[in-house]
Amino acid sequence: MDENASTTEGQDRDRHEPPTAEDPRLQRVIQELFRANARLPGGTAGAVRHEVRTGALVGGKFHIRKAIERRRQLQQLLRRVDLSDQDRTTAQRLLDDLHAALREAGVD
Amino acid sequence: MRKMSQIHYDNVVEALMEAVPELRVGYEAECRQGGDEPPGPHVIFGDVLNPYLLNLLSSDRQDAALRQVFQFLEHLANHEDIHIQELVAVTVCERLGDDPKILHRAYKYMGARTRQFSDEVEVFWGRTAPRTDGTSG
Numbered sequence: 001m002d003e004n005a006s007t008t009e010g011q012d013r014d015r016h017e018p019p020t021a022e023d024p025r026l027q028r029v030i031q032e033l034f035r036a037n038a039r040l041p042g043g044t045a046g047a048v049r050h051e052v053r054t055g056a057l058v059g060g061k062f063h064i065r066k067a068i069e070r071r072r073q074l075q076q077l078l079r080r081v082d083l084s085d086q087d088r089t090t091a092q093r094l095l096d097d098l099h100a101a102l103r104e105a106g107v108d
Numbered sequence: 109m110r111k112m113s114q115i116h117y118d119n120v121v122e123a124l125m126e127a128v129p130e131l132r133v134g135y136e137a138e139c140r141q142g143g144d145e146p147p148g149p150h151v152i153f154g155d156v157l158n159p160y161l162l163n164l165l166s167s168d169r170q171d172a173a174l175r176q177v178f179q180f181l182e183h184l185a186n187h188e189d190i191h192i193q194e195l196v197a198v199t200v201c202e203r204l205g206d207d208p209k210i211l212h213r214a215y216k217y218m219g220a221r222t223r224q225f226s227d228e229v230e231v232f233w234g235r236t237a238p239r240t241d242g243t244s245g
Contacts, residue, residue: 035206035233036206039235044198047233058228059197059225061228062194066150069150073151
């Protein structure tokens with residue numbers, strides 16, 4: 001691999017840094033959704049999109065069920081009144097992204 | 109540990125609690141926070157089992173506890189239900205691979221099928237190149 005390719009990969013990773021949250025439960029969700037040092041961006045939602053668009057799976061296994069269960073968890077989190085505005089925005093973005101990826105997979 | 113035929117997707121969390129009773133308190137706390145609907149298995153494996161497992165793998169000893177957890181994971185990895193296999197692959201193995209040191213230590217305890225899943229996950233996320241010799245381990 002040449003030096004330029006390596007630099008581009010680094011920039012790619014920087015562009016796809018996962019969000020952070022003050023709320024420990026939301027932060028834990030983020031840690032579970034996003035993979036460190038991954039070349040595939042977008043965390044679990046990105047994995048679902050990748051599976052749908054390319055047919056590439058983890059040895060025949062999908063991320064769809066994980067995405068569905070995490071979507072439900074985020075919906076429950078958003079019902080809480082004690083989330084900061086910033087965390088609420090973060091959770092809503094994560095939820096929207098999972099929604100969109102699941103729609104692409106044909107799951108409502 | 110429950111027999112394979114007694115484990116289904118809708119009771120796999122209960123099977124986890126029986127195999128690793130140390131998780132019970134964390135599980136109950138997660139259920140209380142979750143509201144009306146119980147959290148799904150991916151949430152419990154991710155938010156309750158993973159922190160426990162990462163903590164064990166970060167400690168110097170804990171051999172017995174690690175063997176207990178990985179024996180159960182191998183049991184699930186060999187289950188015929190693909191959704192149960194997914195818990196091991198896309199929730200547990202995926203998370204272990206976030207830290208190369210942790211993953212390397214985990215290899216020592218993984219059964220053959222769990223190790224296969226871990227290798228597949230690492231390739232999927234582009235964290236390692238696929239092997240070209242036809243083996244997965």
